[in-house]
Amino acid sequence: MINVFNYTLNNVGDFYSPPFRYFDLGNRFEDIKSSNFKKFKNELLIIGGGALTGIVRNLHLENVLKDNTSIAWGVGSDARATQNEILDFIEGEDHFSNTWNNCDLISTRVFYANYDYVPCASCMHKSFDIFKKVKPTKKIGVYSHWKRPMNITGIEDQLTNSGINIDEKLNFISKFEIIITNAYHGLYWATLLGKKVICIPNKSGLFTLRYKPVYLTKDDVINNELISRANSYNHALDECRSKNIEFYKLIQKKYF
Numbered sequence: 001m002i003n004v005f006n007y008t009l010n011n012v013g014d015f016y017s018p019p020f021r022y023f024d025l026g027n028r029f030e031d032i033k034s035s036n037f038k039k040f041k042n043e044l045l046i047i048g049g050g051a052l053t054g055i056v057r058n059l060h061l062e063n064v065l066k067d068n069t070s071i072a073w074g075v076g077s078d079a080r081a082t083q084n085e086i087l088d089f090i091e092g093e094d095h096f097s098n099t100w101n102n103c104d105l106i107s108t109r110v111f112y113a114n115y116d117y118v119p120c121a122s123c124m125h126k127s128f129d130i131f132k133k134v135k136p137t138k139k140i141g142v143y144s145h146w147k148r149p150m151n152i153t154g155i156e157d158q159l160t161n162s163g164i165n166i167d168e169k170l171n172f173i174s175k176f177e178i179i180i181t182n183a184y185h186g187l188y189w190a191t192l193l194g195k196k197v198i199c200i201p202n203k204s205g206l207f208t209l210r211y212k213p214v215y216l217t218k219d220d221v222i223n224n225e226l227i228s229r230a231n232s233y234n235h236a237l238d239e240c241r242s243k244n245i246e247f248y249k250l251i252q253k254k255y256f
Contacts, residue, residue: 001025001026001028001043001044001045001046002026002028002029002030002040002043002044002045002046003018003019003020003025003026003028003029003030003045003046004029004030004031004032004037004045004046004047004048005017005018005029005031005032005047005048005049005050005052006031006032006033006050006052006055007029007030007031007032007033007034009163009164010146010162010163011146011161011162012161012162012163012164012165012166012169012185013050013120013122013161013183013184013185013186013188013189014050015164015166016122016125016164016166017048017049017050017074017120017121017122017185018048018049018121019046019048019049019073019074019121019124019244019248020046021121021124021125022121022124022125022244023121023124023244023248025046032047032052032055032056032059032061033055033059037061037064038061038064040064040067040068041067041068042067042068042069043068043069044068044069044071044255045065045068045069045070045071046071046073046251047065047070047071047072047073047075047103048072048073048074048075048107048121049073049074049075049076049109049120049121049122050075050076050120051075051076051077051078051184051205052072052075052076053075053076053077053078053094053096053099053100054077054078054079056099056100057099062099062101062102063102065100065102065103066102069104069255070102070103070104070105071103071104071105071106071251071255072100072103072105072106072107072108072115073107073118073121073247074107074108074109074118074119074120074121074244074247075100075106075107075108075109076094076108076109076110076120076184076205076208077094077096077108077110077204077205077208078094078203078204078205079093079094079204079205080093080203080204081202081203081204081205082202082203083147083148083202084148084202085202086200086201086202086216086217086218087201087202087203087204088217088218089201089204089207089215090204092112093204094110094113094204094205094207094208095110095112095113095114096108096110096113096115100115105250105251105254107247109208109209110205110208111208111209111210112208113208116247117210117243118243118244118246118247119188119209119210119240119243119244120185120188120240121244122166122185122188122189123188123192123237123240123241123244124241124244125166127166127167127170128170128189128192128193128237130170131167131170131171131173131174131193132174132192132193132194132237134171134174134175136174136175136176136177136195137175138157138175138176138177139176139177139178140155140157140176140177140178140179140180140227141155141157141158141159141172141173141175141176141178141179141180142155142157142158142159142179142180142181143158143159143160143161143169143172143173143179143180143181143183143186143190144158144159144160144161144181144182144183144186145160145161145182145183145184145186145202146160146161146162148182148202150180150182150200152180152222155180157172157175157176159172160183161183161185161186169185169186169189170189170193173186173189173190173193173195174193176195177195177196178195178196178197178198178227178230179195179196179197179198180197180198180199180200180222181197181198181199181200182199182200182201182202182203182206184203184205184206187199187206187209187213188209191209191211191213191232191233191236192236192237192240193237194232194233194234194236194237195232196213196214196227196230196231196232197213197214197230198213198214198216198222198226198227198230199213199214199215199216200216201215201216210236211233211236212231213230214226214227214229214230
């Protein structure tokens with residue numbers, strides 16, 4: 001069994017997305033971008049998490065999925081990504097087309113896709129149990145993707161997703177009632193911690209979560225009226241964990 005994911009030391013969300021960090025799936029792992037991955041044959045591959053659809057397409061990895069028993073666990077997609085432009089939602093653009101059809105079992109973090117819905121496995125991290133209990137002491141914090149840093153006038157408390165220190169990120173998020181973010185895991189983790197979220201959608205994958213934030217549009221300004229439309233989802237952490245545990249049990253029953 002080999003765990004395959006987007007190995008990076010500069011994106012905390014990608015680093016903590018792979019399900020083998022939380023479930024008994026062995027210790028073997030491989031970067032999906034590596035040349036070694038293309039050489040695998042007749043292996044059991046657990047592929048996830050993260051927005052891996054574009055990588056599979058761009059590196060033409062569909063035949064690797066076919067040559068092995070491949071399981072896609074909570075994979076995502078970003079059909080569009082920009083630096084600073086605010087995107088509008090386009091129905092169905094992150095449905096994956098036939099990218100993952102060579103997998104033996106498919107689940108996705110895209111809530112409206114035509115596969116089983118299994119949110120990112122990072123929800124299983126034990127630190128969520130600690131930081132969900134923290135009572136916020138501040139109103140608004142900004143959590144940016146390091147590739148698309150945001151500078152919002154009047155808000156001093158800002159952090160990016162750079163690095164692999166998940167406790168640093170969750171500690172920051174836990175201090176605020178409201179998080180403004182353009183990062184997938186900033187949105188996801190803030191939701192899991194029960195925060196109200198305003199999302200600046202610089203990539204299409206930010207529209208694919210089950211628990212909807214307030215999406216900033218090109219005509220919006222961040223003010224009290226916009227903030228008042230945001231909801232919190234205190235049940236999200238338990239629901240996301242249940243989905244991952246159910247999928248793990250399915251894999252156990254079918255492959256172990």
